Amino acid sequence: MTPPYALSRLLIYLVLSVGAIAMAFPFYWMLATSLKSPQEAQQARPIWVPERLKPANWRVAARLGAEGGSPLWGGYQDGRSVTLRIYTGRMGPEPQVFIPTAVGAFSDPRAEGTQIRTRYQEDHWEITFTNVSGESFRLLPAVVLLSKSYASYRPELPPDAVRSSGDDWRLEWVNLAPGALGYVFHNYREAWLAAPFGRYFFNSFITAGTQVLVGLLLAAMTAFALARIEFPGKNLVWLMILATLMIPGEVLLIPSYILLSRLEWINTYYALVVPWLASVFGIFLLRQFYLSLPRDLFDAARMDGASYWTQLVRIALPLSIPGLVTYGIFTFLGAYNALLWPLIVTDRPEMYTIQRGLQVFIGEAGSDYGALMAASTLAILPIVLGYFLAQKQFIQGVARSGIK
Amino acid sequence: MAVLLALVRLAVALELLPPWAYGVGAILLLGVTLEAMFRGFQAALLPGIGLLLVGIGWGYGNTPAVLLALLGVGALYWAWAPRMSEREQASFWGWVLVWPSLGLLLVWQIFPSLYALWLSFLDRFNFIGQSRFAGLLNYEILLTRDPLFWKAMGNTFWFVIFTVPLGILLATVVAILLNERVRLLGFFRTLYFLPYITALTAAAAVWDWIYHPEFGFLNWVLGTPGLDWLSTPQGIFALAMAPLGIHLQGFWAGPSVAFVAIMVMSLWHLLGYQVVVILAGLQNIPKEYYEAAQLDGASWWQQQRYITWPLLSPTTFFLSTLGLIGAFQVFTQVLIMTPTGGVLQDTLTITLYLYNKGFRDSDFSYASAIAVVVFTVILVLTLVQQRVLERRVNYET
Known part of the structure; x- marks a missing residue:
């Protein structure tokens, strides 16, 4: 007999939830890490909620950002002063403050053109940075050396890193004038500016978009002809398309690369798009669909003098929109998520697709896991957003691929 | 005319x-x-x-x-x-x-397929210098004198053995549970499905971070600080048997710990796809069968065993064929997580080896020979699979 109803329901939900948590965890971890400072990310004990996600810090970040530039994105503009308070409760040794200079830089106008003033007020140290360099900067990094003789201390904005340095605590901020968004999305902004991600996205969308649009048209034309037009040689064509189905992708890598380099198409959109325009999968899918449409529909149109082209455009295409969407989603996913092909046919950053760019970025970012996870999040964002917009089509499209 | x-x-x-x-x-x-x-x-x-x-x-x-x-x-x-x-x-x-x-x-x-066949008969084709016709030399080296090729084939074998049955089993369980008129179906389905549409490059970066030896989440959960998953070339069977005094070598040592880590990640990535496909297969099974079985007093387990599983066989057959072909194409996650193919090349896969030979060593003809061999293997395997499994597949409709 079946176990008691309520208990079995509970069990179902329990198993499903445990599985769902395991499936979703990497996404949570990616998002959380992308909002962490390096020191937060590199903890032996994981930090579940990063400082940058706490609203109290956003307010301070917005104020500091407004002092240096704008409340949203911050900045350290010429002539502005940014003031940070560190609550210590009593007046002890004066903290030492400086702006870290880039390693190996000959001169650093930001560090040299900043007047730093520290004074004690009531219960806190007030540190004021004034930009007199005549230039504006995006970030204001700062280091404060605070004596360990203070029993407790609380800076308004939590430092991104706290280290021990002799008799002092070394408090480090990557950006003291971040603004609210600049604070939360620090890693995103830095990752975005570290590599031409805008260009990568553009390339990805152009490539995937062209593949979908042109590929759809070609597949629909071929499928329609194979399903609905009697022409000599049709069986031969069909046989050839069936034969193509057996060729695995790896076989094509080397010869296609040689072909493309003979054509001097390496590092062009042609190389990214043209070899994948004709899709046997799409032809199969749509042919099946057109075969299932009633014959009379087309015969009637033929009687009324509609040419085959008109039949295709006016009858077949509108009726096959579900199939077209399925194929379109698959093609877009495949093109957008591909790494191997862009890896082979592009070696100049201006032609990288987003996945190729991300792969290079992973190699370069080293141990900056915050920026790495931020870049990864950016790379998957368009597809995830698209999924939430067209959830039904995604699921149906994938499900349909399994039903033959 | x-x-x-x-x-x-x-x-x-x-x-x-x-x-x-x-x-x-x-x-x-x-x-x-x-x-x-x-x-x-x-x-x-x-x-x-x-x-x-x-x-x-x-x-x-x-x-x-x-x-x-x-x-x-x-x-x-x-x-x-x-x-x-x-x-x-x-x-x-x-x-x-x-x-x-x-x-x-x-x-x-x-x-290009025919061209690959031609290239594989040449001696070291690259863009520099002349290449000579070398007959079956590449194949001879590849099949008899190339331990790395067999390493890659072994890894592909383990990949199929581990991920295909396990993936289908897990996906079937999840799909059957989801099919029990669960509330929040859309929510659960989304969570299971999201990894599949996530780009492998980004997903592999995240898992690389989870597997991180010092700060990785996995080591914290398991309480194994410092364990470098992706740089551990010992085979898991060898590790499991070592305390018993049995020392396994070579192929029998099993996939390395690093490769198991990559397989787990791949399983996670593909599970959502399998769930959605199996869910669609489940919804194609007529409800009347279950009603009839209930009238006859069949238990829930019996219903799953004697109705769901046989009638799902076309779907599982499709998924296992796909998994078999997919195993030969594993590339992105390996390249991201172990860029050089791991310690002692322990995570080398066929496609990564082909890529290394062709584009890192510029030996296009040797890489083509690998491609042709893979083509043949896939063809033979799918034919055998069709012959063997097709008989057991239960086609309704």
């Missing part, structure tokens, strides 16, 4: 062949057209043919030429259409609609 039309189409397709083919095509076409004109057709044929030839002759690299050629076809059709019979129109349109895809498939799939 149909033959003439086929010739028109052929000439258009010829634009993808070497230059001399233009000439042959053009002469053929012109001759045919002149003959048709003498037979008393409209003179309007001539401009159409002219446009077509000019367009093609210009070359396929530039857009105006292609447009011109298309215009030529259009003009031809316009001139010819009133005189065409129903059958001729059908054949004209059939070929016109088919040739773009067909041409692309010929040039980018069928021709």
